[in-house]
Amino acid sequence: xxxxxxxxxxxxxxxxxxxxxxxxxxxxxxxxxxxxxxxxxxxxxxxxxxxxxxxxxxxxxxxxxxxxxxxxxxxxxxxxxxxxxxxxxxxxxxxxxxxxxxxxxxxxxxxxxxxxxxxxxxxxxxxxxxxxxxxxxxxxxxxxxxxxxxxxxxxxxxxxxxxxxxxxxxxxxxxxxxxxxxxxxxxxxxxxxxxxxxxxxxxxxxxxxxxxxxxxxxxxxxxxxxxxxxxxxxxxxxxxxxxxxxxxxxxxxxxxxxxxxxxxxxxxxxxxxxxxxxxxxxxxxxxxxxxxxxxxxxxxxxxxxxxxxxxxxxxxxxxxxxxxxxxxxxxxxxxxxxxxxxxxxxxxxxxxxxxxxxxxxxxxxxxxxxxxxxxxx
Amino acid sequence: xxxxxxxxxxxxxxxxxxxxxxxxxxxxxxxxxxxxxxxxxxxxxxxxxxxxxxxxxxxxxxxxxxxxxxxxxxxxxxxxxxxxxxxxxxxxxxxxxxxxxxxxxxxxxxxxxxxxxxxxxxxxxxxxxxxxxxxxxxxxxxxxxxxxxxxxxxxxxxxxxxxxxxxxxxxxxxxxxxxxxxxxxxxxxxxxxxxxxxxxxxxxxxxxxxxxxxxxxxxxxxxxxxxxxxxxxxxxxxxxxxxxxxxxxxxxxxxxxxxxxxxxxxxxxxxxxxxxxxxxxxxxxxxxxxxxxxxxxxxxxxxxxxxxxxxxxxxxxxxxxxxxxxxxxxxxxxxxxxxxxxxxxxxxxxxxxxxxxxxxxxxxxxxxxxxxxxxxx
Numbered sequence: 164x165x166x167x168x169x170x171x172x173x174x175x176x177x178x179x180x181x182x183x184x185x186x187x188x189x190x191x192x193x194x195x196x197x198x199x200x201x202x203x204x205x206x207x208x209x210x211x212x213x214x215x216x217x218x219x220x221x222x223x224x225x226x227x228x229x230x231x232x233x234x235x236x237x238x239x240x241x242x243x244x245x246x247x248x249x250x251x252x253x254x255x256x257x258x259x260x261x262x263x264x265x266x267x268x269x270x271x272x273x274x275x276x277x278x279x280x281x282x283x284x285x286x287x288x289x290x291x292x293x294x295x296x297x298x299x300x301x302x303x304x305x306x307x308x309x310x311x312x313x314x315x316x317x318x319x320x321x322x323x324x325x326x327x328x329x330x331x332x333x334x335x336x337x338x339x340x341x342x343x344x345x346x347x348x349x350x351x352x353x354x355x356x357x358x359x360x361x362x363x364x365x366x367x368x369x370x371x372x373x374x375x376x377x378x379x380x381x382x383x384x385x386x387x388x389x390x391x392x393x394x395x396x397x398x399x400x401x402x403x404x405x406x407x408x409x410x411x412x413x414x415x416x417x418x419x420x421x422x423x424x425x426x427x428x429x430x431x432x433x434x435x436x437x438x439x440x441x442x443x444x445x446x447x448x449x450x451x452x453x454x455x456x457x458x459x460x461x462x463x464x465x466x467x468x469x470x471x472x473x474x475x476x477x478x479x480x481x482x483x484x485x486x487x488x489x490x491x492x493x494x495x496x497x498x499x500x501x502x503x504x505x506x507x508x509x510x511x512x513x514x515x516x517x518x519x520x521x522x523x524x525x526x527x528x529x530x531x532x533x534x535x536x537x538x539x540x
Numbered sequence: 541x542x543x544x545x546x547x548x549x550x551x552x553x554x555x556x557x558x559x560x561x562x563x564x565x566x567x568x569x570x571x572x573x574x575x576x577x578x579x580x581x582x583x584x585x586x587x588x589x590x591x592x593x594x595x596x597x598x599x600x601x602x603x604x605x606x607x608x609x610x611x612x613x614x615x616x617x618x619x620x621x622x623x624x625x626x627x628x629x630x631x632x633x634x635x636x637x638x639x640x641x642x643x644x645x646x647x648x649x650x651x652x653x654x655x656x657x658x659x660x661x662x663x664x665x666x667x668x669x670x671x672x673x674x675x676x677x678x679x680x681x682x683x684x685x686x687x688x689x690x691x692x693x694x695x696x697x698x699x700x701x702x703x704x705x706x707x708x709x710x711x712x713x714x715x716x717x718x719x720x721x722x723x724x725x726x727x728x729x730x731x732x733x734x735x736x737x738x739x740x741x742x743x744x745x746x747x748x749x750x751x752x753x754x755x756x757x758x759x760x761x762x763x764x765x766x767x768x769x770x771x772x773x774x775x776x777x778x779x780x781x782x783x784x785x786x787x788x789x790x791x792x793x794x795x796x797x798x799x800x801x802x803x804x805x806x807x808x809x810x811x812x813x814x815x816x817x818x819x820x821x822x823x824x825x826x827x828x829x830x831x832x833x834x835x836x837x838x839x840x841x842x843x844x845x846x847x848x849x850x851x852x853x854x855x856x857x858x859x860x861x862x863x864x865x866x867x868x869x870x871x872x873x874x875x876x877x878x879x880x881x882x883x884x885x886x887x888x889x890x891x892x893x894x895x896x897x898x899x900x901x902x903x904x905x906x907x908x909x910x911x912x913x914x915x916x917x
Contacts, residue, residue, distance in 0.1 A: 166566040167544040168577035170774075171855050171869050172663060172786035173568060189543040191550060192569035195663070195786065200545035262675040267668065286549060286572070288665035291644065295672035298639040298813075308791065397547075409549035409572065414685070436675075478548050492548050 173197055176222030177312050177374025185392040193223035193286045199394045208393045209498060212361050216320040216385055217393030218378070221358070221365070222312035226281040227290050229297070231304035237297055238280045242272060243418060243441060245431035249274050254339035254354060256426050258418040259289065264440030266418050267292060269408050271356060273341060283313065283367075285408035296436070310371045311352075316381060317363035320388040325364050328384045329353060333364075341367075346380060349373045358395050360403035360537070398495040401506050404456065404536030411454060411492045411506060413478075417441070419450035420508060422536060452489065452508040456538050457481070457522060457531040459494070459503040479523040481507055481531075488513045491522050497538065504538055505531070550574055553599030554689050554751025562769040570600035570663045576771045585770045586875060589738050593697040593762055594770030595755070598735070598742070599689035603658040604667050606674070608681035614674055615657045619649060620795060620818060622808035626651050631716035631731060633803050635795040636666065641817030643795050644669060646785050648733060650718060660690065660744075662785035673813070687748045688729075693758060694740035697765040702741050705761045706730060710741070718744075723757060726750045735772050737780035737914070775872040778883050781833065781913030788831060788869045788883060790855075794818070796827035797885060799913060829866065829885045833915050834858070834899060834908040836871070836880040858884055859898040859905075865890045868899055874915065881915055882908070 167190055174196045176182075182199050189201035199220050202208060211217040229237050239246045243258045251274055259268040259282070268289050270282040282289060294306045316324055325333045328346060333353065336342065341354035352367035368377055382390060400407065406421055418427050418441070429441050444450065481489035489509030496503050505522065513520065514533055522531045544567055551573045553559075559576050566578035576597050579585060588594040606614050616623045620635045628651055636645045636659070645666050647659040659666060671683045693701055702710045705723060710730065713719065718731035729744035745754055759767060777784065783798055795804050795818070806818050821827065855867035866886030873880050882899065890897065891910055899908045 165544045165546075165564065165574075166578075167542045168566040168568045169542075169853050170568060170784075170787055171853070172784060175854055187542065189545040191545045191547060197542075201543075261671055288668055291665055291669040292672050294638055295669050296676055299673055299676035407547075407549060410547055476546050476548070477552055 176220050177368060177371040178220040178222060178314060178378050179374075181375045181378035182220050182392065187392075194225045194284065194288070196223040196225070198223040199392075201394060202392045207391065209396060209398060211389070211391050211393055212318050212359060212396050212399055213499070214319065216316060216318040216324055216363075216388050216390045218381055218385065218390055219315040219317060219357075219393050219395065220378075221315045221395065222368075222374075223286075224313050225284055225308055226311040226367070227284060227293050228307050228309045229280045229293065229304050230307070231278055231302075233302040233304045234278045234280050237302040237304045238272065238274075239433045240300070240302075240435055241282075241293060241296060243427045243429070243435050243437055245428040245433070246272075247433065251276055252340055252342060254283075254341060254356060256339070258423050258427050259292070260418065260437030260441065262436055262440065264417050264437040264444055265414065266408070266412055266416050266421050266423070269406055269421070269423060271339060273352075273354070275343070281309075281311070287409065310369065312368045312371060312374060313365045314368060314377060314381065315357040315363060315365045316385070317357045317359045317393070318361045321363035324381065324385045324388055324390060325353070328381070336364075346377065349377050349380075351377070358405060359399055360405070360539075361399065397493065398497060401456075401493050401495045401504055402497050402499065402537065402539045404506070404538065406454070407493065411508070413508070416508070417444060417450060419444065420452045420454065422454040449511070451511055453511050453514050454536065455507065455509050455514055456534045456536045457491065457505045457507060457520065458534060459505060459522060459524075460530040460532065461503075478507070481509055482521040482523070482528075483513055483518060488520065491524070494524055499539060506536070509533060553597050554745060554748040555597040555599060555691060555755050556751075558752045558755035559597050559769065564769075571602045571661065571665070573600040573602070575600040576769075578771060579769045584768065586773060586775060588766070588768050588770055589695050589736060589773050589776055590876070591696065592766045593693060593695040593701055593740075595758055595762065595767055596692040596694060596734075596770050596772060597755075598692045598772065599745075599751075600663075601690050602661055602685055603688040603744070604661060604670050605684050605686045606657045606670065606681050607684070608655055608679075610679040610681045611655045611657050614679040614681045615649065615651075616810045617677070617679075617812055618659075618670060618673060620804045620806070620812050620814055622805040622810070623649070624810065628653055629717055629719060631660075631718060631733060633716070635800050635804050636669070637795065637814030637818065639813055639817065641794050641814040641821060642791065643785070643789055643793050643798050643800070646783055646798070646800060648716060650729075650731070652720070658686075658688070664786070687746065689745045689748060689751060690742045691745060691754060691758065692734040692740060692742045693762070694734045694736045694770070695738050698738075698740035700765055701758065701762045701767060702730070705758070723754065726754050726757075728754070735782060736776055737782070737916075738776065774870065775874060778833075778870050778872045778881055779874050779876065779914065779916045781883070781915065783831070784870065788885070790885070793885070794821060794827060796821065797829045797831065799831040826888070828888055830888050830891050831913065832884065832886050832891055833911045833913045834868070834882045834884060834897065835911060836882065836899060836901070837907040837909065838880075855884070856900040858886055859900070860890055860895060865897065868901070871901055876916060883913070886910060
């Protein structure tokens, strides 16, 4: 693997020192910030997420805050989903599109109050998009990236850790709902969310100077449950069919092609960016490509461990006969399915025909069967 | 050093295979793309740039293209510099600001024709900014990221390599001027530019499938001059006082604080984003901070080689007595000056007083003297 060259241009998170001490061994870059990717023991990291509880530094999931009298109107205009019934304390998984209906991001939008929203973002500079739209359209709103850094507690035992820390009331938080609270005076937002399907919470730290303190506090509380360090997991996310914006999408992907159709309210009454384009796409027959899973018919030796499952360096081709019909964006060996699986975009007509495909992997071509996502519910 | 975890979300350049074969050993991420940082021999890489010729994969310096009838007007509105006299074939170093006058990017703007411009960009997603502004303001312009990947040939012998490849006419290209041409049918734009002060050219490849071919062709032509691989150099750029956007700037930095005052036409006739805010800043007395150099009074052991000069992980504090008066964003041992030097933003009143400062480095505090940039002209 290649080394990562440090510079202040790629920011460190408030939990950086703690992740180094916990054995951080590989990183990626996400929203101009180092995002931990690996702590040196793939089996243990996967096992903690599936059977126990893991602590992830996901501070790179930055927030864009809209604050001011027009926050409501601006959030709606930026979002391809009807927000009229959204409540304070509620989060929603939303698509942000450009004026041509192309997907720009798939954040969780959090409504803190009528005049304050956060987009909790995937990897691209939506701060620039939101600032430009707000200023040019004349919304009375301040658009900033606040001092907010999420830490994710994920896995089936995550709830016990959170209840030990925050009390029984945490149990009643519904999925994507949140509450502003504190821990030993550390201000944070506690949300039932996270980029896995193993259950868990995200703690949105609101004071960057107290990151290591918060990390230590959670590690201590999680000790009895076997908590340990981890990171967004490249195998579990494929098993669970979670979208990785920028990996699974191309610059011209629309939300229908990215598996987000059920989160888009195309005809919703309030206007939003991309509305006309998305309506036209549906009127013209819907998406040409679909995000699907593939079962590889032969194992991909390079994909037996999580580390080795990363090296899908670029999207690679998916074939039927001599035609390229799509592209594979991730490949992983699933310990739970005991099979090598992948995720990619494939032409809809091929998906509907149900024919087998061939997949170009880093170690050669293999035949494969197309399937719906997720692999594991 | 930490390992870099690969994924399709961080794109590879058209020259990736060639850089691997040339011994790529460390990368950073820039505009969602892997940017080579180091090929394993700091002394040789520095020496090639200062005394010979080096080939850099800077494909991560992405282009945003404005194309259409309003390209002229849109480029001007996005740029804090008077473009009315700009000629076809000319490039200009420009500041792009937000509506509050904060610096968003410091690209070279290239005018290909009246209806086609490229912003050749530093690290942030200006595509989002430009698309939002163009759409919301109703400019009749298409905003895209075209298939254009720069390769830099830098160093005092760069011109000889380029003349051998493109003929004597290349000699007459003025700084930042360019011409559309080809090499063995590989379409490219040849520009006298690059992120060093050692002279050289950038070749903007216009067909991503032919990257390795172009790399090989330049390496072959450069053989007689001792060409070898390199990357934007963390020592030379400090010696030469070149701005590293995102390292030397903070999210609220304005172009005056970033050393870009002479490239900003504050009162230029056509309107541009940030005009009122920049006018107000000057009316209120100018920038509160300045980008300056510092001579460290004691060597910083960690900074003796280029590799070791990278680990400035975050901006660190600059002090006078017990007051923080600025922040250091880079530190390097200069082989030419035989001194340890740095770059940072310091309060203007401190710079004007000319008092010594103390600098917090990764290995402890040292006294230091403030100086103008560049260190070496």
